[in-house]
Amino acid sequence: MDSTLVAAVISALGAAAATAGGAVLRTRASARTAARLIYAELTKNSAAVKYFRHTGSWVAPALSRAAWEEYGVTIARRRSSASFELVHRGYDALEIVPALAEGSLSGVRVPLLEDAVKELKDAITELGKIAHISSEQVEKTLAPFDGSEAPTAESRPEFPALSAGTTSLILLDRLTAIRALPLPTPLSDIPVALLERLVSERLDAEQPEAEHIVYDAGQQESVERLTPLRWDGKPPTGDPAVDEAYEGLVAVTTFGREVLGREPLAERPLIAFVHYGTNFNNALWDGYQLVLGDGDGEVFNRFSQCLDVIGGEIWHGVPEMLHNFDWEGEHGALHASLCDVFGQLIKQYTLGQSVEEADWLLGSGLLASGINGLALRSMKDPGAAYNDRILGEDPQPAHMDNYVHTSRDKGGVHINNGIPNRAFYLVAERLGGKAWERAGRIWWDALTGDGMRRGLLFADWAHLTAESARTRYGRHSIEHEAVLAAWNDVGVPASN
Template identity: 50%
Template sequence: MTSSPHCSIVPPYLLSALAASDEPRAAGSARETLRVDELLRRGRVTAEVRPDPTVDARAGAVPDLAPGTAAGPVRSVHDAGGGTDLPGTGVRAEGDGPSGDEQVDQAYDGLGATWAMWQEEYARTSLDGKGLPLLATVHYGQDYDNAFWDGRQMVFGDGDGVVFLPFTRSLDVIAHELAHGVTQYTSGLNYQGQSGALNESVSDVFGVLVVQHHLGQSADEADWLVGADLLAPGVQGVALRSMKAPGTAYDDPRLGTDPQPAHMRDYVATTADNGGVHINSGIPNKAFHDLAVALGGNAWEVAGQVWYDTVVGDIRADCDFATFAGLTLAAASARYGEDSPVVAAVRSAWTGVGVLPGDEDGGAAADGAQADPPVADEEPGDADPTTVRVRRTGGVAGTVRERTVDLTELPVDDAHHWRSLLAAGRLRRIAEAARTPDPVRDGFCWTVACDAPPLAVDLPESGLTPEVRGLLDRTVRRD
């Protein structure tokens, strides 16, 4: 199991907009939520957020529960009583009847519906595949405007009642956060940049699939919204996010306008929100939606199976969009055959959002760069790159590392990433974007060259994304 970051459903940029609004109660709740979330991210919530003195002293004890089995989950719902001690006082255990507290019972039912889809469709017994008990806490904090997975359990706020309603109302939110637990026990996608956006997108995907599975909806019948039940009356919007049409979920004076892009040409380069994990997740979200609709029927059956096979397969924690796209193609080929229409549909979905190169736009850069017209000597299809020469120079000591490698010798995800970089002038554009007016003295520089397509570029290391730098480093270090 990998470590898990604090993963919350409402992104910080949305809470910041609400905190600056002229709605007193909502603004105050948003500011307090931001404060608590920051403490949670730093792992200091128990030290800096005062617990409610009325909460039972036993509230901090984590129940010792036997694991669930394929026959059913083990659920335990707790009440924080408006405080921040976790897990809170136990109020409903597995097999108990309704408690009479709507949020307790919504959480209990949501945990069960989530468990059911993972078990029934993918034969996965709970989040870890080994029957992990499902633990949840409701009534967390005072008008707390969020829900989160903390690596051990689900936590739900009551919302401010003005913009956000109680977070247990939304099954896709419950399922989204629990899917972070699946990621934690499988791919462990780093919560930063493109891998972080994939982390969020995977949770959105399986969040909506749980809803569709629970309601028996086909891909065409589903609304593809995340958090549709959270927004209070009067909010100008339909949800937190739309997988069908990223960037259209809300346009409200208090919340601002939904910033999600639906295509790589609109990729948002930012240091906020862990490098835009909640923003740029719109791109892989759109790809999954388009795939599911193109295939038709129930989205969890084929499209969901491809995504599941990918996240539990041979995937690195620093995976970027292009690499993930390649892995979904490999997963589709392995399960349905290389010539299957499923593989063609997967490729078309990623091409449609600009992650894989396509005829229409010449291939959009998976590093977030604006798509340019293809370079004449690097047109896709002119030559399939097979060999690449990688050289790293610079530093005070003048160290040189270099290697020539046959791409067929690399792991499939790295080989696909290289082919994506070498296609349609992408690496040349990355090199141009990495150059700075004031280069770092004695800074390291990478040189990448290949014969087909003909290419030789220099890439200042200080200007590269972590994903590209990691690929270069792994390639030159291979034995």
């Protein structure tokens, strides 16, 4: 077996939904569909503006015009040109804001910023009308632009992040070739009909006033007008997938509040769809909601049972992740690792496990009984999660000497994340006790600290975590030495 064929055995499904299905949409999509996709992209891009209005800090996210460039022609075909002009000015305003945000806001910059924000709000409002999005939803989207109140720990603006699934497309390709399974497509190639359901039908859905909501998709790919089965204050339903997903959403919120002092961690309400599709072998966070498949029962069991998978997927929506990380190469592998780390910590905290009691497996119980493996990934022993005739051999390295250079899996983001995963485990092992108390705190301090920037590599992250340990616990403290030793053990320099 070619090891590169399964180089991304457990990886992301790929790119942002706002960039999906462009060529098809040009010929098939209605103005309503086009407006919804552009609305999704523009509001996602505008999140940084909202944050700046509340905090005075510009987080410099990667701004995208892909949906507008692909689908704007549909808006341009409308009888009146007013809509096209409004949205075009909104995108132009978005490009201006980063320059206005640099340095202090002078008497000249302030009115220019106000004009740019107005253009953005007008564009979003116009798109909402075309897309048939309720005025209440649009008003809720626009409210954070005002920036009239100082931010608090409880009211920090949160930003949806279109992110990746748990199971790699390469693995699904392999399963399809071997057993002719139905193949879920990556978000970058998703059909327009399904894309509209995932991205925009949520805007129409009737939702209870709750922070955590779970819907049953009933083995369908449509999530339109589903009835919520469980939300805050409702008792267990007796459906394991529904109840597991709900408890998982609550566990993420609880961890953020009780351990990190952050609530909410991601966009509220947290929404999950269970029983999605037929034999759907994946779990993914599409930027707005969590989608959980039941698996096929032959290779994968239901994804809702894995709390670390739920936590890791939602972690893509944490603002620091959204604004500081891309999804390619060594930098992307660090992104994947942080989702694994905090997904694992959410599981351990919820179960009350010590470092010694935890299994350090991602997706324990997910592999079906006929598969020779323990889980999707092992943080304690990367490369040892499975060795199976269908899945192949776990390709994750545990040391930089074995870093996998590949064009697959966006440069091996879910292969090489085994290296920083192993480093975190070693820190936790050396410190003992509860991993979230010291090891997790060091990683969180680094993620939320002043040193964060785009494009970080493993060595950069090693330096930041060592600096965080030194700052919090002191130079040459047990914690500081544990971080330095762990990175040294995986072949990454971390001098600090």
